[in-house]
Amino acid sequence: MTKPCRLLAALLLLVPGIAFAQKAAVLLVPDRVFTATDRAMHEGWKVLVADGRIVAVGPDVAAPAGAETRALPGTTLLPGLIDLHVHLFLHPYDETSWNDQVMKEPLALRTARAVAHARATLMAGFTTVRDLGTEGAGEADAGLKQAIQQGIVPGPRLFIAGRALVATGAYGPKGYAYDVPQGAEEASGEGIVAAVRRQIAHGADWVKFYADYRWGPGEPSRATFSIDELAAGIAAAHDAGRKVAVHASTPEGMRRAILAGADTIEHGNDATPAVFALMKARNVAFCPTLAATDAIARYGGWSGGAPEPEPVRAKRASYAAALESGVRMCVGGDTGVFAHGANAREIALMAAWGMKPLDALWTATAGNAALLELGDEIGAIAPGRIADLVAVTGDPARDIGALERVAMVMQRGHLVRAPGE
Structure with a gap:
Protein backbone atom coordinates (compact mmCIF):
# COMPACT_ATOMS: atom_id res chain seq x y z
CA MET A 1 0.00 0.00 0.00
CA THR A 2 1.33 3.44 -0.86
CA LYS A 3 2.01 5.93 1.93
CA PRO A 4 -0.98 8.18 0.98
CA CYS A 5 -3.28 5.12 0.92
CA ARG A 6 -2.02 3.96 4.32
CA LEU A 7 -2.61 7.42 5.78
CA LEU A 8 -6.10 7.62 4.28
CA ALA A 9 -7.00 4.15 5.55
CA ALA A 10 -5.76 5.00 9.04
CA LEU A 11 -7.83 8.17 9.17
CA LEU A 12 -10.95 6.40 7.92
CA LEU A 13 -10.60 3.66 10.49
CA LEU A 14 -9.63 5.82 13.44
CA VAL A 15 -12.53 8.22 13.78
CA PRO A 16 -15.47 5.79 14.02
CA GLY A 17 -13.50 3.59 16.41
CA ILE A 18 -13.73 6.25 19.10
CA ALA A 19 -17.51 6.29 18.96
CA PHE A 20 -17.93 2.51 18.93
CA ALA A 21 -15.18 1.31 21.27
CA GLN A 22 -16.37 -1.66 23.34
CA LYS A 23 -15.26 -2.07 26.95
CA ALA A 24 -16.51 -5.51 28.04
CA ALA A 25 -15.44 -8.68 26.25
CA VAL A 26 -18.11 -10.72 24.45
CA LEU A 27 -17.90 -14.38 23.46
CA LEU A 28 -20.07 -15.11 20.42
CA VAL A 29 -21.26 -18.71 20.08
CA PRO A 30 -22.88 -19.41 16.68
CA ASP A 31 -23.31 -22.84 15.10
CA ARG A 32 -20.49 -22.16 12.64
CA VAL A 33 -18.03 -19.47 11.59
CA PHE A 34 -16.91 -18.37 8.13
CA THR A 35 -13.63 -16.62 8.84
CA ALA A 36 -12.78 -15.66 5.20
CA THR A 37 -9.17 -16.51 6.03
CA ASP A 38 -9.98 -19.63 4.04
CA ARG A 39 -13.02 -20.71 2.01
CA ALA A 40 -14.57 -23.12 4.49
CA MET A 41 -17.21 -23.22 7.21
CA HIS A 42 -15.97 -24.06 10.69
CA GLU A 43 -18.58 -25.88 12.75
CA GLY A 44 -18.58 -25.29 16.49
CA TRP A 45 -16.16 -22.34 16.43
CA LYS A 46 -16.50 -19.32 18.71
CA VAL A 47 -15.31 -15.72 18.48
CA LEU A 48 -14.10 -13.51 21.33
CA VAL A 49 -14.40 -9.74 20.91
CA ALA A 50 -13.04 -6.97 23.15
CA ASP A 51 -12.37 -3.26 22.71
CA GLY A 52 -13.78 -3.28 19.20
CA ARG A 53 -11.38 -5.98 17.96
CA ILE A 54 -11.43 -9.73 17.50
CA VAL A 55 -9.30 -11.32 20.20
CA ALA A 56 -9.60 -15.03 19.42
CA VAL A 57 -11.41 -17.45 17.12
CA GLY A 58 -11.59 -21.22 17.15
CA PRO A 59 -13.30 -24.26 18.66
CA ASP A 60 -11.75 -23.96 22.13
CA VAL A 61 -12.08 -20.24 22.84
CA ALA A 62 -13.33 -19.59 26.39
CA ALA A 63 -14.90 -16.49 27.89
CA PRO A 64 -12.55 -14.66 30.27
CA ALA A 65 -13.71 -13.51 33.68
CA GLY A 66 -16.34 -10.80 33.40
CA ALA A 67 -17.08 -11.43 29.73
CA GLU A 68 -20.57 -11.76 28.32
CA THR A 69 -21.42 -14.94 26.44
CA ARG A 70 -23.92 -14.45 23.64
CA ALA A 71 -25.37 -17.65 22.20
CA LEU A 72 -26.45 -17.47 18.55
CA PRO A 73 -28.10 -20.84 17.92
CA GLY A 74 -28.91 -21.77 14.34
CA THR A 75 -26.66 -19.08 12.89
CA THR A 76 -23.50 -18.64 10.84
CA LEU A 77 -21.13 -15.87 11.90
CA LEU A 78 -19.47 -13.98 9.03
CA PRO A 79 -17.21 -10.96 8.68
CA GLY A 80 -19.17 -7.78 8.04
CA ALA A 344 -27.21 -9.48 -0.64
CA ARG A 345 -29.08 -9.95 -3.93
CA GLU A 346 -25.77 -9.51 -5.74
CA ILE A 347 -24.06 -12.27 -3.77
CA ALA A 348 -27.03 -14.59 -4.34
CA LEU A 349 -27.02 -13.97 -8.09
CA MET A 350 -23.26 -14.40 -8.35
CA ALA A 351 -23.72 -17.83 -6.76
CA ALA A 352 -26.82 -18.72 -8.76
CA TRP A 353 -25.11 -17.80 -12.02
CA GLY A 354 -22.03 -19.92 -11.52
CA MET A 355 -19.74 -18.89 -8.66
CA LYS A 356 -19.36 -21.34 -5.79
CA PRO A 357 -21.22 -20.01 -2.72
CA LEU A 358 -18.09 -20.07 -0.53
CA ASP A 359 -16.19 -18.17 -3.21
CA ALA A 360 -18.99 -15.60 -3.34
CA LEU A 361 -18.85 -15.18 0.44
CA TRP A 362 -15.07 -14.79 0.33
CA THR A 363 -15.33 -12.21 -2.45
CA ALA A 364 -17.91 -10.18 -0.48
CA THR A 365 -15.63 -10.11 2.56
CA ALA A 366 -11.87 -10.69 2.27
CA GLY A 367 -11.78 -10.10 -1.48
CA ASN A 368 -13.53 -6.75 -1.31
CA ALA A 369 -11.48 -5.71 1.73
CA ALA A 370 -8.28 -6.35 -0.24
CA LEU A 371 -9.53 -4.12 -3.07
CA LEU A 372 -9.97 -1.35 -0.51
CA GLU A 373 -6.41 -2.06 0.73
CA LEU A 374 -7.85 -2.81 4.16
CA GLY A 375 -7.34 -6.57 4.17
CA ASP A 376 -5.41 -6.38 7.44
CA GLU A 377 -8.26 -4.58 9.21
CA ILE A 378 -11.64 -5.78 7.90
CA GLY A 379 -13.13 -8.55 5.79
CA ALA A 380 -12.06 -11.53 7.93
CA ILE A 381 -12.54 -13.02 11.37
CA ALA A 382 -9.04 -13.26 12.79
CA PRO A 383 -7.25 -11.97 15.90
CA GLY A 384 -6.54 -8.25 15.67
CA ARG A 385 -9.13 -7.47 13.01
CA ILE A 386 -11.86 -4.91 13.60
CA ALA A 387 -14.96 -6.62 15.01
CA ASP A 388 -17.35 -6.00 12.12
CA LEU A 389 -19.48 -9.14 12.28
CA VAL A 390 -22.83 -10.41 11.04
CA ALA A 391 -24.77 -13.50 12.09
CA VAL A 392 -27.33 -14.97 9.68
CA THR A 393 -29.87 -17.71 10.33
CA GLY A 394 -28.91 -20.86 8.46
CA ASP A 395 -25.84 -21.85 6.47
CA PRO A 396 -25.19 -19.64 3.42
CA ALA A 397 -22.78 -22.24 2.00
CA ARG A 398 -25.82 -24.49 1.52
CA ASP A 399 -28.48 -21.80 1.10
CA ILE A 400 -27.12 -18.44 -0.05
CA GLY A 401 -30.53 -16.95 0.78
CA ALA A 402 -29.52 -17.17 4.44
CA LEU A 403 -27.73 -13.84 3.93
CA GLU A 404 -31.16 -12.18 3.90
CA ARG A 405 -31.99 -13.62 7.34
CA VAL A 406 -29.83 -11.34 9.46
CA ALA A 407 -29.90 -12.16 13.15
CA MET A 408 -27.16 -9.90 14.51
CA VAL A 409 -24.89 -7.10 13.32
CA MET A 410 -21.81 -5.91 15.20
CA GLN A 411 -19.87 -2.84 14.10
CA ARG A 412 -16.46 -2.29 15.71
CA GLY A 413 -17.55 -4.52 18.56
CA HIS A 414 -20.70 -2.47 19.14
CA LEU A 415 -23.96 -4.39 18.82
CA VAL A 416 -26.08 -2.42 16.33
CA ARG A 417 -28.63 -5.14 15.64
CA ALA A 418 -29.43 -7.70 18.32
CA PRO A 419 -31.11 -11.07 17.72
CA GLY A 420 -34.87 -10.64 17.50
CA GLU A 421 -34.75 -7.03 16.28
Whole structure:
Protein backbone atom coordinates (compact mmCIF):
# COMPACT_ATOMS: atom_id res chain seq x y z
CA MET A 1 0.00 0.00 0.00
CA THR A 2 1.33 3.44 -0.86
CA LYS A 3 2.01 5.93 1.93
CA PRO A 4 -0.98 8.18 0.98
CA CYS A 5 -3.28 5.12 0.92
CA ARG A 6 -2.02 3.96 4.32
CA LEU A 7 -2.61 7.42 5.78
CA LEU A 8 -6.10 7.62 4.28
CA ALA A 9 -7.00 4.15 5.55
CA ALA A 10 -5.76 5.00 9.04
CA LEU A 11 -7.83 8.17 9.17
CA LEU A 12 -10.95 6.40 7.92
CA LEU A 13 -10.60 3.66 10.49
CA LEU A 14 -9.63 5.82 13.44
CA VAL A 15 -12.53 8.22 13.78
CA PRO A 16 -15.47 5.79 14.02
CA GLY A 17 -13.50 3.59 16.41
CA ILE A 18 -13.73 6.25 19.10
CA ALA A 19 -17.51 6.29 18.96
CA PHE A 20 -17.93 2.51 18.93
CA ALA A 21 -15.18 1.31 21.27
CA GLN A 22 -16.37 -1.66 23.34
CA LYS A 23 -15.26 -2.07 26.95
CA ALA A 24 -16.51 -5.51 28.04
CA ALA A 25 -15.44 -8.68 26.25
CA VAL A 26 -18.11 -10.72 24.45
CA LEU A 27 -17.90 -14.38 23.46
CA LEU A 28 -20.07 -15.11 20.42
CA VAL A 29 -21.26 -18.71 20.08
CA PRO A 30 -22.88 -19.41 16.68
CA ASP A 31 -23.31 -22.84 15.10
CA ARG A 32 -20.49 -22.16 12.64
CA VAL A 33 -18.03 -19.47 11.59
CA PHE A 34 -16.91 -18.37 8.13
CA THR A 35 -13.63 -16.62 8.84
CA ALA A 36 -12.78 -15.66 5.20
CA THR A 37 -9.17 -16.51 6.03
CA ASP A 38 -9.98 -19.63 4.04
CA ARG A 39 -13.02 -20.71 2.01
CA ALA A 40 -14.57 -23.12 4.49
CA MET A 41 -17.21 -23.22 7.21
CA HIS A 42 -15.97 -24.06 10.69
CA GLU A 43 -18.58 -25.88 12.75
CA GLY A 44 -18.58 -25.29 16.49
CA TRP A 45 -16.16 -22.34 16.43
CA LYS A 46 -16.50 -19.32 18.71
CA VAL A 47 -15.31 -15.72 18.48
CA LEU A 48 -14.10 -13.51 21.33
CA VAL A 49 -14.40 -9.74 20.91
CA ALA A 50 -13.04 -6.97 23.15
CA ASP A 51 -12.37 -3.26 22.71
CA GLY A 52 -13.78 -3.28 19.20
CA ARG A 53 -11.38 -5.98 17.96
CA ILE A 54 -11.43 -9.73 17.50
CA VAL A 55 -9.30 -11.32 20.20
CA ALA A 56 -9.60 -15.03 19.42
CA VAL A 57 -11.41 -17.45 17.12
CA GLY A 58 -11.59 -21.22 17.15
CA PRO A 59 -13.30 -24.26 18.66
CA ASP A 60 -11.75 -23.96 22.13
CA VAL A 61 -12.08 -20.24 22.84
CA ALA A 62 -13.33 -19.59 26.39
CA ALA A 63 -14.90 -16.49 27.89
CA PRO A 64 -12.55 -14.66 30.27
CA ALA A 65 -13.71 -13.51 33.68
CA GLY A 66 -16.34 -10.80 33.40
CA ALA A 67 -17.08 -11.43 29.73
CA GLU A 68 -20.57 -11.76 28.32
CA THR A 69 -21.42 -14.94 26.44
CA ARG A 70 -23.92 -14.45 23.64
CA ALA A 71 -25.37 -17.65 22.20
CA LEU A 72 -26.45 -17.47 18.55
CA PRO A 73 -28.10 -20.84 17.92
CA GLY A 74 -28.91 -21.77 14.34
CA THR A 75 -26.66 -19.08 12.89
CA THR A 76 -23.50 -18.64 10.84
CA LEU A 77 -21.13 -15.87 11.90
CA LEU A 78 -19.47 -13.98 9.03
CA PRO A 79 -17.21 -10.96 8.68
CA GLY A 80 -19.17 -7.78 8.04
CA LEU A 81 -20.22 -7.87 4.38
CA ILE A 82 -18.88 -5.32 1.87
CA ASP A 83 -20.72 -3.85 -1.13
CA LEU A 84 -18.39 -2.06 -3.54
CA HIS A 85 -21.02 -0.46 -5.75
CA VAL A 86 -23.84 1.44 -4.08
CA HIS A 87 -25.61 4.75 -4.64
CA LEU A 88 -27.02 5.85 -1.30
CA PHE A 89 -28.62 8.92 -2.89
CA LEU A 90 -30.71 6.85 -5.30
CA HIS A 91 -33.77 4.74 -4.63
CA PRO A 92 -35.39 2.03 -6.81
CA TYR A 93 -36.30 3.11 -10.32
CA ASP A 94 -39.74 1.50 -10.10
CA GLU A 95 -40.52 4.08 -7.39
CA THR A 96 -39.14 7.12 -9.23
CA SER A 97 -37.22 7.23 -12.50
CA TRP A 98 -33.55 8.22 -12.46
CA ASN A 99 -34.35 11.40 -14.44
CA ASP A 100 -36.98 12.48 -11.93
CA GLN A 101 -34.75 11.75 -8.96
CA VAL A 102 -32.04 14.00 -10.40
CA MET A 103 -34.38 16.69 -11.71
CA LYS A 104 -37.27 16.87 -9.26
CA GLU A 105 -36.23 15.64 -5.84
CA PRO A 106 -34.70 18.39 -3.66
CA LEU A 107 -31.32 17.80 -2.09
CA ALA A 108 -32.78 17.78 1.44
CA LEU A 109 -35.16 14.97 0.49
CA ARG A 110 -32.40 12.98 -1.19
CA THR A 111 -30.13 13.40 1.82
CA ALA A 112 -32.88 12.27 4.20
CA ARG A 113 -33.38 9.20 2.05
CA ALA A 114 -29.63 8.55 2.03
CA VAL A 115 -29.57 8.57 5.83
CA ALA A 116 -32.34 5.95 5.87
CA HIS A 117 -30.53 3.96 3.18
CA ALA A 118 -27.31 3.95 5.19
CA ARG A 119 -29.11 2.55 8.22
CA ALA A 120 -30.89 -0.13 6.15
CA THR A 121 -27.57 -1.15 4.64
CA LEU A 122 -25.94 -1.56 8.05
CA MET A 123 -28.91 -3.50 9.44
CA ALA A 124 -28.58 -5.89 6.49
CA GLY A 125 -25.07 -6.81 7.63
CA PHE A 126 -23.10 -4.63 5.21
CA THR A 127 -20.64 -2.82 7.43
CA THR A 128 -18.56 -1.28 4.60
CA VAL A 129 -19.67 0.15 1.24
CA ARG A 130 -18.19 2.11 -1.64
CA ASP A 131 -20.61 4.76 -2.92
CA LEU A 132 -19.84 5.36 -6.61
CA GLY A 133 -21.47 8.71 -7.23
CA THR A 134 -24.23 10.87 -5.83
CA GLU A 135 -26.04 11.09 -9.19
CA GLY A 136 -26.84 14.78 -9.06
CA ALA A 137 -26.62 15.26 -5.29
CA GLY A 138 -23.30 17.10 -5.45
CA GLU A 139 -20.88 16.35 -2.63
CA ALA A 140 -23.61 15.41 -0.14
CA ASP A 141 -21.95 12.03 0.31
CA ALA A 142 -19.05 13.74 2.10
CA GLY A 143 -21.43 15.15 4.70
CA LEU A 144 -23.15 11.78 5.13
CA LYS A 145 -19.79 10.12 5.64
CA GLN A 146 -18.89 12.65 8.35
CA ALA A 147 -22.24 12.11 10.08
CA ILE A 148 -21.63 8.34 10.18
CA GLN A 149 -18.05 8.77 11.41
CA GLN A 150 -19.18 11.11 14.19
CA GLY A 151 -21.92 8.72 15.32
CA ILE A 152 -24.69 11.17 14.43
CA VAL A 153 -26.46 8.62 12.22
CA PRO A 154 -25.93 4.86 11.88
CA GLY A 155 -24.38 3.53 8.73
CA PRO A 156 -21.59 1.46 7.22
CA ARG A 157 -17.96 2.48 6.83
CA LEU A 158 -18.29 4.68 3.77
CA PHE A 159 -15.91 5.22 0.86
CA ILE A 160 -17.15 7.90 -1.52
CA ALA A 161 -16.63 8.98 -5.12
CA GLY A 162 -18.35 12.36 -5.01
CA ARG A 163 -19.97 13.48 -8.24
CA ALA A 164 -18.16 11.04 -10.61
CA LEU A 165 -16.79 12.18 -13.99
CA VAL A 166 -18.37 11.99 -17.43
CA ALA A 167 -17.27 13.20 -20.84
CA THR A 168 -18.83 16.56 -21.72
CA GLY A 169 -22.27 16.00 -23.23
CA ALA A 170 -22.31 12.26 -22.64
CA TYR A 171 -24.49 11.89 -19.55
CA GLY A 172 -27.91 13.17 -18.50
CA PRO A 173 -30.61 14.12 -17.94
CA LYS A 174 -31.01 15.08 -21.61
CA GLY A 175 -33.66 16.28 -24.00
CA TYR A 176 -34.44 19.66 -22.44
CA ALA A 177 -34.46 23.05 -24.18
CA TYR A 178 -32.38 24.54 -21.38
CA ASP A 179 -29.49 23.49 -19.18
CA VAL A 180 -30.53 21.08 -16.45
CA PRO A 181 -28.68 19.58 -13.47
CA GLN A 182 -26.42 16.73 -14.50
CA GLY A 183 -25.96 13.41 -12.75
CA ALA A 184 -22.16 13.76 -12.73
CA GLU A 185 -19.42 16.31 -13.34
CA GLU A 186 -18.60 16.91 -17.00
CA ALA A 187 -14.97 17.19 -18.09
CA SER A 188 -12.89 16.75 -21.22
CA GLY A 189 -9.32 17.14 -22.47
CA GLU A 190 -7.00 19.14 -20.28
CA GLY A 191 -9.81 19.79 -17.79
CA ILE A 192 -9.92 16.18 -16.65
CA VAL A 193 -6.93 16.34 -14.31
CA ALA A 194 -8.30 19.48 -12.67
CA ALA A 195 -11.70 17.79 -12.23
CA VAL A 196 -10.08 14.76 -10.58
CA ARG A 197 -8.16 16.95 -8.18
CA ARG A 198 -11.24 19.04 -7.45
CA GLN A 199 -13.25 15.94 -6.52
CA ILE A 200 -10.46 14.65 -4.30
CA ALA A 201 -10.30 18.05 -2.58
CA HIS A 202 -14.02 17.74 -1.88
CA GLY A 203 -13.52 14.40 -0.15
CA ALA A 204 -13.50 11.65 -2.80
CA ASP A 205 -11.84 8.45 -1.57
CA TRP A 206 -12.20 6.88 -5.02
CA VAL A 207 -12.48 8.56 -8.41
CA LYS A 208 -15.11 7.27 -10.82
CA PHE A 209 -15.16 7.70 -14.59
CA TYR A 210 -17.84 6.81 -17.13
CA ALA A 211 -15.81 5.34 -19.99
CA ASP A 212 -18.85 4.80 -22.20
CA TYR A 213 -22.45 5.93 -22.38
CA ARG A 214 -25.36 6.62 -24.74
CA TRP A 215 -24.88 9.91 -26.57
CA GLY A 216 -28.56 10.12 -27.46
CA PRO A 217 -31.89 8.37 -26.73
CA GLY A 218 -32.11 4.99 -28.39
CA GLU A 219 -28.43 4.89 -29.29
CA PRO A 220 -26.12 2.09 -28.17
CA SER A 221 -23.41 2.86 -25.63
CA ARG A 222 -20.15 4.08 -27.13
CA ALA A 223 -16.75 4.88 -25.68
CA THR A 224 -16.59 8.52 -24.54
CA PHE A 225 -13.19 9.38 -23.07
CA SER A 226 -10.06 8.66 -25.10
CA ILE A 227 -7.32 6.48 -23.63
CA ASP A 228 -5.16 9.56 -23.16
CA GLU A 229 -7.91 11.39 -21.27
CA LEU A 230 -8.54 8.41 -18.99
CA ALA A 231 -4.83 7.83 -18.45
CA ALA A 232 -4.26 11.44 -17.40
CA GLY A 233 -7.15 11.39 -14.94
CA ILE A 234 -6.24 8.00 -13.52
CA ALA A 235 -2.61 9.03 -13.07
CA ALA A 236 -3.71 12.14 -11.18
CA ALA A 237 -5.92 10.03 -8.91
CA HIS A 238 -3.16 7.49 -8.26
CA ASP A 239 -0.71 10.28 -7.50
CA ALA A 240 -3.13 11.40 -4.78
CA GLY A 241 -3.37 7.89 -3.31
CA ARG A 242 -6.85 7.26 -4.71
CA LYS A 243 -7.97 4.26 -6.73
CA VAL A 244 -10.21 4.54 -9.78
CA ALA A 245 -13.48 2.78 -10.64
CA VAL A 246 -14.69 2.95 -14.24
CA HIS A 247 -18.22 2.46 -15.51
CA ALA A 248 -17.80 0.54 -18.77
CA SER A 249 -20.23 -1.78 -20.52
CA THR A 250 -18.80 -1.98 -24.03
CA PRO A 251 -15.67 -3.90 -25.02
CA GLU A 252 -14.04 -0.70 -26.32
CA GLY A 253 -14.87 1.32 -23.22
CA MET A 254 -13.50 -1.46 -21.04
CA ARG A 255 -10.37 -1.83 -23.18
CA ARG A 256 -9.57 1.87 -22.93
CA ALA A 257 -10.12 1.92 -19.17
CA ILE A 258 -7.95 -1.15 -18.62
CA LEU A 259 -5.08 0.18 -20.72
CA ALA A 260 -5.37 3.57 -18.96
CA GLY A 261 -4.80 1.96 -15.54
CA ALA A 262 -8.25 1.54 -13.98
CA ASP A 263 -8.43 -0.40 -10.71
CA THR A 264 -11.99 -1.74 -11.10
CA ILE A 265 -14.40 -2.04 -14.01
CA GLU A 266 -18.10 -1.73 -13.23
CA HIS A 267 -20.86 -3.54 -15.21
CA GLY A 268 -19.15 -5.01 -18.30
CA ASN A 269 -22.51 -5.93 -19.82
CA ASP A 270 -21.16 -6.76 -23.28
CA ALA A 271 -17.63 -7.79 -22.33
CA THR A 272 -15.81 -10.44 -24.34
CA PRO A 273 -13.34 -13.17 -23.30
CA ALA A 274 -10.54 -11.10 -24.87
CA VAL A 275 -11.38 -8.11 -22.67
CA PHE A 276 -11.43 -10.26 -19.54
CA ALA A 277 -8.08 -11.77 -20.50
CA LEU A 278 -6.67 -8.25 -20.70
CA MET A 279 -8.19 -7.42 -17.31
CA LYS A 280 -6.63 -10.49 -15.74
CA ALA A 281 -3.24 -9.74 -17.25
CA ARG A 282 -3.33 -6.25 -15.71
CA ASN A 283 -4.93 -7.32 -12.41
CA VAL A 284 -8.01 -5.14 -12.90
CA ALA A 285 -10.98 -6.25 -10.79
CA PHE A 286 -14.49 -6.75 -12.16
CA CYS A 287 -17.74 -5.68 -10.45
CA PRO A 288 -20.47 -7.31 -12.58
CA THR A 289 -23.52 -5.62 -10.93
CA LEU A 290 -25.80 -8.54 -11.80
CA ALA A 291 -28.54 -7.41 -9.43
CA ALA A 292 -29.02 -4.09 -11.23
CA THR A 293 -29.55 -5.81 -14.58
CA ASP A 294 -31.97 -8.24 -12.95
CA ALA A 295 -33.89 -5.41 -11.24
CA ILE A 296 -34.23 -3.28 -14.36
CA ALA A 297 -35.51 -6.27 -16.33
CA ARG A 298 -38.11 -6.94 -13.66
CA TYR A 299 -39.18 -3.29 -13.68
CA GLY A 300 -39.85 -3.82 -17.39
CA GLY A 301 -42.21 -6.70 -16.70
CA TRP A 302 -39.94 -9.77 -16.64
CA SER A 303 -41.00 -12.27 -13.96
CA GLY A 304 -37.71 -14.13 -13.73
CA GLY A 305 -38.56 -17.08 -15.98
CA ALA A 306 -37.88 -18.06 -19.57
CA PRO A 307 -37.42 -16.49 -21.99
CA GLU A 308 -34.93 -14.07 -20.49
CA PRO A 309 -34.75 -10.51 -21.86
CA GLU A 310 -31.74 -9.80 -24.05
CA PRO A 311 -29.95 -7.65 -21.42
CA VAL A 312 -30.16 -10.53 -18.94
CA ARG A 313 -28.92 -13.07 -21.50
CA ALA A 314 -26.01 -10.78 -22.40
CA LYS A 315 -25.19 -10.26 -18.73
CA ARG A 316 -25.18 -13.99 -18.06
CA ALA A 317 -22.81 -14.50 -21.00
CA SER A 318 -20.38 -11.79 -19.89
CA TYR A 319 -20.41 -13.04 -16.30
CA ALA A 320 -19.76 -16.61 -17.46
CA ALA A 321 -16.83 -15.34 -19.53
CA ALA A 322 -15.49 -13.47 -16.50
CA LEU A 323 -15.64 -16.58 -14.33
CA GLU A 324 -13.99 -18.65 -17.06
CA SER A 325 -11.17 -16.11 -17.41
CA GLY A 326 -10.27 -16.15 -13.72
CA VAL A 327 -10.36 -12.35 -13.55
CA ARG A 328 -10.32 -10.84 -10.06
CA MET A 329 -13.93 -10.35 -8.95
CA CYS A 330 -15.61 -7.99 -6.54
CA VAL A 331 -19.13 -7.82 -5.13
CA GLY A 332 -21.07 -4.66 -5.91
CA GLY A 333 -24.70 -4.72 -6.94
CA ASP A 334 -25.31 -1.11 -8.03
CA THR A 335 -27.54 -0.96 -4.98
CA GLY A 336 -29.92 1.96 -5.26
CA VAL A 337 -31.20 0.75 -8.60
CA PHE A 338 -32.91 -1.72 -6.27
CA ALA A 339 -33.62 -1.33 -2.56
CA HIS A 340 -30.93 -0.54 -0.03
CA GLY A 341 -30.84 -3.30 2.54
CA ALA A 342 -31.31 -5.86 -0.23
CA ASN A 343 -27.58 -5.71 -1.03
CA ALA A 344 -27.21 -9.48 -0.64
CA ARG A 345 -29.08 -9.95 -3.93
CA GLU A 346 -25.77 -9.51 -5.74
CA ILE A 347 -24.06 -12.27 -3.77
CA ALA A 348 -27.03 -14.59 -4.34
CA LEU A 349 -27.02 -13.97 -8.09
CA MET A 350 -23.26 -14.40 -8.35
CA ALA A 351 -23.72 -17.83 -6.76
CA ALA A 352 -26.82 -18.72 -8.76
CA TRP A 353 -25.11 -17.80 -12.02
CA GLY A 354 -22.03 -19.92 -11.52
CA MET A 355 -19.74 -18.89 -8.66
CA LYS A 356 -19.36 -21.34 -5.79
CA PRO A 357 -21.22 -20.01 -2.72
CA LEU A 358 -18.09 -20.07 -0.53
CA ASP A 359 -16.19 -18.17 -3.21
CA ALA A 360 -18.99 -15.60 -3.34
CA LEU A 361 -18.85 -15.18 0.44
CA TRP A 362 -15.07 -14.79 0.33
CA THR A 363 -15.33 -12.21 -2.45
CA ALA A 364 -17.91 -10.18 -0.48
CA THR A 365 -15.63 -10.11 2.56
CA ALA A 366 -11.87 -10.69 2.27
CA GLY A 367 -11.78 -10.10 -1.48
CA ASN A 368 -13.53 -6.75 -1.31
CA ALA A 369 -11.48 -5.71 1.73
CA ALA A 370 -8.28 -6.35 -0.24
CA LEU A 371 -9.53 -4.12 -3.07
CA LEU A 372 -9.97 -1.35 -0.51
CA GLU A 373 -6.41 -2.06 0.73
CA LEU A 374 -7.85 -2.81 4.16
CA GLY A 375 -7.34 -6.57 4.17
CA ASP A 376 -5.41 -6.38 7.44
CA GLU A 377 -8.26 -4.58 9.21
CA ILE A 378 -11.64 -5.78 7.90
CA GLY A 379 -13.13 -8.55 5.79
CA ALA A 380 -12.06 -11.53 7.93
CA ILE A 381 -12.54 -13.02 11.37
CA ALA A 382 -9.04 -13.26 12.79
CA PRO A 383 -7.25 -11.97 15.90
CA GLY A 384 -6.54 -8.25 15.67
CA ARG A 385 -9.13 -7.47 13.01
CA ILE A 386 -11.86 -4.91 13.60
CA ALA A 387 -14.96 -6.62 15.01
CA ASP A 388 -17.35 -6.00 12.12
CA LEU A 389 -19.48 -9.14 12.28
CA VAL A 390 -22.83 -10.41 11.04
CA ALA A 391 -24.77 -13.50 12.09
CA VAL A 392 -27.33 -14.97 9.68
CA THR A 393 -29.87 -17.71 10.33
CA GLY A 394 -28.91 -20.86 8.46
CA ASP A 395 -25.84 -21.85 6.47
CA PRO A 396 -25.19 -19.64 3.42
CA ALA A 397 -22.78 -22.24 2.00
CA ARG A 398 -25.82 -24.49 1.52
CA ASP A 399 -28.48 -21.80 1.10
CA ILE A 400 -27.12 -18.44 -0.05
CA GLY A 401 -30.53 -16.95 0.78
CA ALA A 402 -29.52 -17.17 4.44
CA LEU A 403 -27.73 -13.84 3.93
CA GLU A 404 -31.16 -12.18 3.90
CA ARG A 405 -31.99 -13.62 7.34
CA VAL A 406 -29.83 -11.34 9.46
CA ALA A 407 -29.90 -12.16 13.15
CA MET A 408 -27.16 -9.90 14.51
CA VAL A 409 -24.89 -7.10 13.32
CA MET A 410 -21.81 -5.91 15.20
CA GLN A 411 -19.87 -2.84 14.10
CA ARG A 412 -16.46 -2.29 15.71
CA GLY A 413 -17.55 -4.52 18.56
CA HIS A 414 -20.70 -2.47 19.14
CA LEU A 415 -23.96 -4.39 18.82
CA VAL A 416 -26.08 -2.42 16.33
CA ARG A 417 -28.63 -5.14 15.64
CA ALA A 418 -29.43 -7.70 18.32
CA PRO A 419 -31.11 -11.07 17.72
CA GLY A 420 -34.87 -10.64 17.50
CA GLU A 421 -34.75 -7.03 16.28
